[in-house]
Amino acid sequence: MKVSIKVNGVQYEKDVEPRTLLAYFLREDCGLTGTHVGCDTSSCGCCVVVMDGDRAVKACTMFAAQADGHEILTVEGLAQGGALHPLQQAFWDQHGLQCGYCTPGMLMTSYALLKHKPNPSDGEIREELAGNLCRCTGYNNIVKAVRQAAETLQAAPATK
Amino acid sequence: MSTDTTIKGSLGVPMKRKEDPRFIQGKGNYVDDLSFPGMLYMALVRSPYPHAEIAGIDISEAMKVPGVVAVITGKDLEAAGLGWLPTFHGLDKQMVLAIGKVLFQYQEVAAVFAESRGAAADGAEAVQVDYNPLPVVADPFTSKKDEVLLRPDREAKTNHIYHWEVGDRDRTDQALQASEKRIRQRMWFPRCHPAPLEPCGCVAQFDKMGRLHFHVTSQAPHVYRTAVSLVTGIPEDKIHVISPDIGGGFGNKVPVYPGYVCAIVGALKIGRPVKWIESRTENLTSTGFARDYHMDVEIGAKADGTVTALKVSTTADHGAFDAAADPSKYPAGMFGIVTGSYTFPTAHAEVDAFFTNKAPGGIAYRCSFRVTEASFAIERGMDILADELGMDPVELRRKNFVKKEQFPFPSVLGFTYDSGDYHKTLEVALEKIGYQALLKEQAEKRAKGELMGIGISTFTEVVGAGPSKHFDILGIKMFDSAEIRIHPTGSGIVRTGAKSQGQGHETTWAQIVAEELGLDPQNILVEEGDTDTAPYGLGTYASRSTPTAGAALAMAARRVRERARKIAAHLLEVGEGDVEWKDYKFQVKGVPAKSVTMKEVAFAAYTNMGQNEPGLEATQYYDPPNMTFPHGAYIAVVDVDRDTGEVKVRRFLAVDDCGTIINPMIVEGQVHGGLTEGFAIAFMQEIQYDKDGNNLNTNFTDYLVPTSLETPHWETAHTVTPSPHHPIGAKGVGESPNVGSPAAFVNAVVDALSPLGVRHIEMPVTRDKVWRAIRDAEAKKGQS
Numbered sequence: 001m002k003v004s005i006k007v008n009g010v011q012y013e014k015d016v017e018p019r020t021l022l023a024y025f026l027r028e029d030c031g032l033t034g035t036h037v038g039c040d041t042s043s044c045g046c047c048v049v050v051m052d053g054d055r056a057v058k059a060c061t062m063f064a065a066q067a068d069g070h071e072i073l074t075v076e077g078l079a080q081g082g083a084l085h086p087l088q089q090a091f092w093d094q095h096g097l098q099c100g101y102c103t104p105g106m107l108m109t110s111y112a113l114l115k116h117k118p119n120p121s122d123g124e125i126r127e128e129l130a131g132n133l134c135r136c137t138g139y140n141n142i143v144k145a146v147r148q149a150a151e152t153l154q155a156a157p158a159t160k
Numbered sequence: 161m162s163t164d165t166t167i168k169g170s171l172g173v174p175m176k177r178k179e180d181p182r183f184i185q186g187k188g189n190y191v192d193d194l195s196f197p198g199m200l201y202m203a204l205v206r207s208p209y210p211h212a213e214i215a216g217i218d219i220s221e222a223m224k225v226p227g228v229v230a231v232i233t234g235k236d237l238e239a240a241g242l243g244w245l246p247t248f249h250g251l252d253k254q255m256v257l258a259i260g261k262v263l264f265q266y267q268e269v270a271a272v273f274a275e276s277r278g279a280a281a282d283g284a285e286a287v288q289v290d291y292n293p294l295p296v297v298a299d300p301f302t303s304k305k306d307e308v309l310l311r312p313d314r315e316a317k318t319n320h321i322y323h324w325e326v327g328d329r330d331r332t333d334q335a336l337q338a339s340e341k342r343i344r345q346r347m348w349f350p351r352c353h354p355a356p357l358e359p360c361g362c363v364a365q366f367d368k369m370g371r372l373h374f375h376v377t378s379q380a381p382h383v384y385r386t387a388v389s390l391v392t393g394i395p396e397d398k399i400h401v402i403s404p405d406i407g408g409g410f411g412n413k414v415p416v417y418p419g420y421v422c423a424i425v426g427a428l429k430i431g432r433p434v435k436w437i438e439s440r441t442e443n444l445t446s447t448g449f450a451r452d453y454h455m456d457v458e459i460g461a462k463a464d465g466t467v468t469a470l471k472v473s474t475t476a477d478h479g480a481f482d483a484a485a486d487p488s489k490y491p492a493g494m495f496g497i498v499t500g501s502y503t504f505p506t507a508h509a510e511v512d513a514f515f516t517n518k519a520p521g522g523i524a525y526r527c528s529f530r531v532t533e534a535s536f537a538i539e540r541g542m543d544i545l546a547d548e549l550g551m552d553p554v555e556l557r558r559k560n561f562v563k564k565e566q567f568p569f570p571s572v573l574g575f576t577y578d579s580g581d582y583h584k585t586l587e588v589a590l591e592k593i594g595y596q597a598l599l600k601e602q603a604e605k606r607a608k609g610e611l612m613g614i615g616i617s618t619f620t621e622v623v624g625a626g627p628s629k630h631f632d633i634l635g636i637k638m639f640d641s642a643e644i645r646i647h648p649t650g651s652g653i654v655r656t657g658a659k660s661q662g663q664g665h666e667t668t669w670a671q672i673v674a675e676e677l678g679l680d681p682q683n684i685l686v687e688e689g690d691t692d693t694a695p696y697g698l699g700t701y702a703s704r705s706t707p708t709a710g711a712a713l714a715m716a717a718r719r720v721r722e723r724a725r726k727i728a729a730h731l732l733e734v735g736e737g738d739v740e741w742k743d744y745k746f747q748v749k750g751v752p753a754k755s756v757t758m759k760e761v762a763f764a765a766y767t768n769m770g771q772n773e774p775g776l777e778a779t780q781y782y783d784p785p786n787m788t789f790p791h792g793a794y795i796a797v798v799d800v801d802r803d804t805g806e807v808k809v810r811r812f813l814a815v816d817d818c819g820t821i822i823n824p825m826i827v828e829g830q831v832h833g834g835l836t837e838g839f840a841i842a843f844m845q846e847i848q849y850d851k852d853g854n855n856l857n858t859n860f861t862d863y864l865v866p867t868s869l870e871t872p873h874w875e876t877a878h879t880v881t882p883s884p885h886h887p888i889g890a891k892g893v894g895e896s897p898n899v900g901s902p903a904a905f906v907n908a909v910v911d912a913l914s915p916l917g918v919r920h921i922e923m924p925v926t927r928d929k930v931w932r933a934i935r936d937a938e939a940k941k942g943q944s
């Protein structure tokens with residue numbers, strides 16, 4: 001079947017098997033391998049992308065067909081004009097990653113969170129990230145990173 | 161000379177990680193990110209039965225599935241002489257695809273190769289296997305009886321795999337008999353799984369000249385190259401193993417798995433690249449599990465608390481094959497560390513291992529082999545002894561610690577602890593957590609019937625496998641290696657035989673070299689995981705990178721410096737003996753004004769080397785003379801809800817001593833991660849089997865790993881006791897928190913429940929177990 005999905009501002013028109021998951025559409029049809037897959041049960045959040053500007057979705061739990069006509073933002077689309085997004089910068093500054101496998105999903109979940117709640121408390125950050133597993137960092141530094149990004153974004157709301 | 165380009169003090173600073181820009185932009189290179197023209201996908205058919213005879217396999221329907229290219233079974237592999245795979249310590253072998261029978265649920269039975277992921281999965285569904293179920297042995301105690309023989313393929317007709325012991329049994333028994341106080345406790349360190357977030361996988365491809373290029377999630381790429389050569393008979397020069405970015409390993413990515421062999425065979429047979437990526441379920445059900453040790457712990461002591469003897473007898477469940485990724489000469493690895501931080505005059509430890517119809521493995525999950533089990537046994541045991549003596553567990557530990565002046569300390573079970581200051585580390589922890597105030601609060605709470613617990617663990621770890629005398633994988637000694645090339649403009653490339661899976665080698669290795677050479681760590685590129693370019697090494701696990709490859713690297717850098725000194729002498733127009741390395745540059749002795757930087761020397765090494773050998777490189781192989789012995793003092797504070805059994809970890813402080821610290825930010829990150837896994841093991845993670853051998857924890861909805869919600873806030877601190885034999889004094893830290901913390905958590909919960917008379921509780925300490933323990937204890941109290 002044909003799908004037309006805008007990913008990171010680029011329109012992709014592809015012929016896919018109906019059962020193609022959005023995660024594999026992004027990874028294999030668009031070549032955007034930053035979106036990862038870590039489980040079969042919608043549990044780990046490695047695959048989270050942002051749909052239509054502010055909705056964090058698990059790309060392993062959606063068919064590509066369900067994203068037809070929608071806009072998707074993946075980790076590859078976060079940096080703008082060579083400048084890291086404040087979330088990316090904050091994860092780097094705060095040592096919010098180790099192996100990096102969970103990182104794209106963490107970034108995209110946090111991105112959607114900050115769209116809805118520009119100034120979340122630590123507790124709210126932890127609650128929002130509860131669908132994203134990390135086996136390396138123990139989350140403490142991830143929470144710090146999200147808080148740093150929130151502060152940066154609030155100080156300079158012009159950045160997205 | 162020109163402007164000073166010297167970079168000083170790269171060691172011990174919280175340098176931001178050089179690998180991160182790649183990961184935060186989705187530019188990592190994990191195995192599943194790779195794709196090659198004509199690549200096929202492989203899926204495995206797995207057994208639904210834990211123990212069954214295979215009466216027949218019919219692949220005809222599978223071959224009809226559109227896109228399916230080939231199917232292979234155990235018989236095909238056997239015919240090619242590839243039916244079995246040696247296990248790492250060489251004591252057993254493992255079926256690649258089931259031959260004749262299956263021995264555990266989810267065992268690999270056939271491999272299907274197809275044009276797409278979906279077609280491979282469809283093909284696997286369509287393979288028809290005829291099973292005749294056999295009686296199941298789901299625990300080592302049943303296995304012990306030898307009523308059902310699981311491995312008729314082996315010479316010894318018993319399920320007993322090995323008996324291993326260390327120490328003086330008679331003397332220990334006598335000392336226990338004679339002791340004024342004595343405790344005995346059965347503890348089960350349950351089966352768990354490292355579950356790195358990236359599952360295991362590979363891409364196998366042969367180039368036009370028939371050379372194998374094998375991308376794989378491996379913590380030990382060189383070992384894989386040798387193992388693949390040994391198993392397949394392909395000459396080692398025709399094998400190129402590449403471990404790209406690895407999404408966490410924790411020991412899970414040390415063994416060679418059947419899927420890898422199948423992918424290579426498929427690629428060879430079909431003549432196209434083959435990708436195999438396991439699912440989470442496959443990861444949890446068939447790749448290396450950890451622990452599963454049933455330990456009987458006995459400690460004897462004088463009435464004043466001085467310990468007199470330790471005895472630990474273990475029954476180990478190794479699953480269907482003895483696939484323990486054990487790199488030592490001893491089947492139970494480094495379990496002899498079980499005397500911990502204490503001066504036992506005598507001790508004895510023994511392990512008997514058995515086959516069961518469960519997944520094979522027994523890997524060292526974020527620890528040196530069997531050290532977590534040992535550490536738990538002694539740290540839990542000391543608390544039980546303290547309870548028996550009516551003594552503060554802190555006081556009991558203080559009394560029996562190895563003293564600072566006793567190092568190097570020969571432990572009664574045969575290790576020589578390199579260095580440590582146990583008293584100091586404990587004092588720092590007590591002071592920082594406010595132990596006295598906590599005790600006071602606890603007494604007040606107890607008076608009100610509230611359950612608050614304080615748990616201590618003062619563990620000693622043994623890492624950095626290891627000295628060639630005792631350690632090898634398939635006969636290959638556990639050395640490691642490093643190679644440094646400094647380019648004309650003063651940047652460089654570093655390669656080691658280790659392999660980062662998140663530990664941050666691209667940063668810490670650059671820091672070590674930069675420190676030794678006065679160069680800019682930002683311009684030291686670190687490359688690992690490619691067997692064509694990296695020197696031979698045994699990989700990264702058992703916290704061995706820093707003790708082995710890190711040591712090799714510092715020594716290689718010093719070799720570079722020695723070569724550079726000759727060129728510096730030439731540039732400074734003095735004899736080599738008149739040149740000294742001071743303040744990160746070469747200077748004429750006593751004349752600081754006459755100096756050259758390493759960057760200048762590097763340029764001269766290619767442009768103006770005089771009579772000296774051109775170029776500026778060095779390679780170093782390093783066989784460590786001893787292990788390193790990191791230690792720590794951990795304190796957990798918990799509150800237990802009397803009505804629901806819910807445990808809340810209110811505070812957790814980890815004071816680690818890992819010797820010299822290369823990058824404090826990375827060390828803290830490692831500690832956070834390790835504590836989270838220790839927390840998981842103590843409270844949540846368990847691979848359970850029912851009595852029929854069914855795996856009950858096959859995915860992340862049943863195998864519970866902590867999320868940001870459950871994970872406590874971690875407090876950390878350090879003491880620094882350098883290792884005397886390591887070139888920069890570092891010991892390794894990645895695993896200490898996972899080794900040391902489970903006992904602290906459980907000790908805290910038991911301490912909370914101790915007013916009710918509870919003395920032990922098995923991991924994982926779930927709410928349900930705590931609630932039952934409280935209910936039973938209260939019922940007992942009611943009766944008495």
Ligand code: FES
Nearest residue numbers: 038044045047060
């Ligand atoms: S891959 Fe695990 S939630 Fe999507």
Ligand code: FES
Nearest residue numbers: 098102134135136
């Ligand atoms: S950084 Fe490895 S899983 Fe999060």
